[in-house]
Amino acid sequence: MKIVLATGNKGKIEEFKKLLPNEEIIPFKNLIGEYEVIEDGDTFKANAVKKAKEIYERIADENIIVISDDSGISVPILNNEPGIYSARYAGENADDKKNNAKLISKLKEKNIEKTKAFYTACIAIVFKNEVYTVHGWMHGEVVAKEIGDNGFGYDPMFIPNGFDKTLGELPHEIKKEFSHRSRALSLAKKVLDVIL
Structure with missing residues (x-):
């Protein structure tokens, strides 16, 4: 069974391939070329579902599974920023460095070096026109500097x-x-086991 990922994020694609080593994982661009889904939902779930449904409809093959995820980091002391805007916190075309720099500056404005934060991942699965969603969370602290080169996004913070x-x-x-994402994917695997 082909699993099409509704993302162009190279970091996420690599992570999904590592987490699902026995599946054929294909980025959607390999099938339909460049296409942008406007993420205008007000929750991680709304954005994940929108991405998965739009890509599924464009591919128009009911024998494929489309998986999308919407994820981000939330910092309670900053009113849960950046939240659903994590990927574009510093602007529409911002890269990880710019997003991290903005979060660091927001923390420093409040003289915060370390504070509670959490990651949310919502995974949406579309198969035979049915939509399934699962969530995973990771709790910890965010620091007002980047440390380390592994991962992507806000991982160094x-x-x-x-x-x-x-x-x-x-x-x-x-x-x-x-x-x-691992926690959400372990739940997503259970969904896949049931629907396949």
């Missing part, structure tokens, strides 16, 4: 509960044991 290193310092093998 996030220290998961039970650790004294950022995700940017921890190897992927450790991160995949408890990450928000």
Whole structure:
């Protein structure tokens, strides 16, 4: 069974391939070329469902499964920013460095070096016109600096509960044991086991 990922994020594609090593994972661009889904939902779930449904409809093959995820980091002391805007926190075409720099500056404005934060991942699965969603979370603290080169996004700023290193310092093998996406994917696998 082909699983089409409704994302162009290279970091997410690599992570899904590592988390689902026995599946044929295909980025949607390989099938339909460049296409942008406007993420205008007000929750991670709304955005994940919209991405999965739009890509599924464009591919128009009921024998494929489309999986999308919408995820991000929320910092309670900053009114849960960046939240659903995590990927574009510093602007529409911002890269990880710019997004991280904005979060660091927001923390420093409040003289915060470290504070509670959490990641959310919602995975949406579309198969035979049915939509399924699952969520996963990872709690910890965000620090007002980047430490480490592993991972992507806000990983160099996030220290998961039970650790004294950022995700940017921890190897992927450790991160995949408890990450928000891993937790959501383990639930998604259960959904796939039922529908296939």
